Amino acid sequence: MSSITESTPPSPDGTPPRTTGDAFVRAGASGERATHPLATIPLTQLLYLAGVAPALLLGLPAVMRAAEDAGQGAAVALGIVLQILTLVGPYAALWLWLRHYERRSFFASTGLGFGWKSLTGLLWGTALAVAYIAGWIGIALAAGAARVAETWSFGPDGPVLVGLAAFSMLLIRIVMIGVEEQLFRGWMLQAVALRWGRTAGVLLSSVFFSLFHFTFIGFYLAGGDPHQAHWVLMLNIFLWAVLAALVTLRTGNLWAATGFHAAALILPSALFTVAVPPGGEGTPAWFPLDQAVGAIIVYLPEPTLYTGGVGFAGLFEGLPATGVLAVMAAAAWWWLRRGEAREAAEHARRGHSSS
Numbered sequence: 498m499s500s501i502t503e504s505t506p507p508s509p510d511g512t513p514p515r516t517t518g519d520a521f522v523r524a525g526a527s528g529e530r531a532t533h534p535l536a537t538i539p540l541t542q543l544l545y546l547a548g549v550a551p552a553l554l555l556g557l558p559a560v561m562r563a564a565e566d567a568g569q570g571a572a573v574a575l576g577i578v579l580q581i582l583t584l585v586g587p588y589a590a591l592w593l594w595l596r597h598y599e600r601r602s603f604f605a606s607t608g609l610g611f612g613w614k615s616l617t618g619l620l621w622g623t624a625l626a627v628a629y630i631a632g633w634i635g636i637a638l639a640a641g642a643a644r645v646a647e648t649w650s651f652g653p654d655g656p657v658l659v660g661l662a663a664f665s666m667l668l669i670r671i672v673m674i675g676v677e678e679q680l681f682r683g684w685m686l687q688a689v690a691l692r693w694g695r696t697a698g699v700l701l702s703s704v705f706f707s708l709f710h711f712t713f714i715g716f717y718l719a720g721g722d723p724h725q726a727h728w729v730l731m732l733n734i735f736l737w738a739v740l741a742a743l744v745t746l747r748t749g750n751l752w753a754a755t756g757f758h759a760a761a762l763i764l765p766s767a768l769f770t771v772a773v774p775p776g777g778e779g780t781p782a783w784f785p786l787d788q789a790v791g792a793i794i795v796y797l798p799e800p801t802l803y804t805g806g807v808g809f810a811g812l813f814e815g816l817p818a819t820g821v822l823a824v825m826a827a828a829a830w831w832w833l834r835r836g837e838a839r840e841a842a843e844h845a846r847r848g849h850s851s852s
Contacts, residue, residue: 515837516841518837520749524605527602529599530599546713547586548676550718584672587680588675614750634795647793650790650794677758681706682745682751699739699742733813771795804816
């Protein structure tokens with residue numbers, strides 16, 4: 498699979514991109530045509546919906562019939578197939594658009610090209626997620642909203658089985674989240690930045706990524722509910738999206754953002770676990786204290802929209818997330834500016850030496 502640089506066209510004056518971020522943005526113009534930035538706003542919804550709707554509308558009734566007619570085993574097998582279709586469907590819908598309308602590469606040009614940077618990006622993103630989780634817990638403990646309940650408590654399954662289960666869930670979450678990153682930090686960010694500049698690309702893709710979590714109509718088709726539209730969670734998702742966009746521009750790919758996004762949702766259920774009262778208002782994103790396992794179990798005795806523990810966005814909930822994400826987004830902005838200044842200076846030096 499080609500790299501992002503190989504998918505990048507030269508600028509109109511024939512000069513190569515000066516920075517990794519410029520190369521990433523220009524890769525969005527590597528096809529025969531580009532989607533207008535305003536068109537990407539409804540299309541992100543429609544393409545994701547087109548990918549998941551067949552499995553939701555046709556698969557769920559089939560699973561229910563299988564459970565009634567053929568037993569639980571058939572229902573489980575069909576449920577696994579349904580899960581796979583739900584994961585693959587959005588990728589297929591975006592692939593059709595990019596390959597047959599824009600006529601450009603699907604993975605490489607949007608920042609999901611495969612290679613050694615895929616693994617290193619995922620590992621680096623996971624390390625950032627661990628730092629984020631530690632910061633979230635640290636703020637909650639310092640504010641008196643949480644306390645450490647237990648350490649190294651893995652129940653009868655033990656740390657190996659819990660770790661393997663968490664690893665398998667992490668892999669599934671990476672696949673699930675990859676297309677979200679591709680739609681917003683890849684496709685939409687590129688489309689907006691190409692026409693209106695990178696600042697607009699970061700801000701608009703982040704705004705609509707946040708809104709997507711509260712307005713996606715697939716929630717209703719599946720018989721579920723979207724995230725509760727509270728200002729803390731909306732701000733947190735926006736800050737996370739800004740952070741992810743800045744990291745993507747600095748690295749030139751989506752792997753670090755994908756690793757962070759997935760690990761921040763999965764690791765708090767097996768490593769640094771945040772638990773809520775049994776029988777309380779926690780959702781499956783938050784373990785009841787009597788069922789929690791992990792290396793460190795932190796207990797939120799009074800979960801709220803401000804402390805976290807309510808909703809199903811995991812550690813992206815609550816004011817602790819707001820503080821950590823704001824600091825990390827500012828650090829990512831500084832890292833991007835500093836790194837691109839060095840790249841631009843190196844580009845200028847090579848230009849002088851070749852002239």
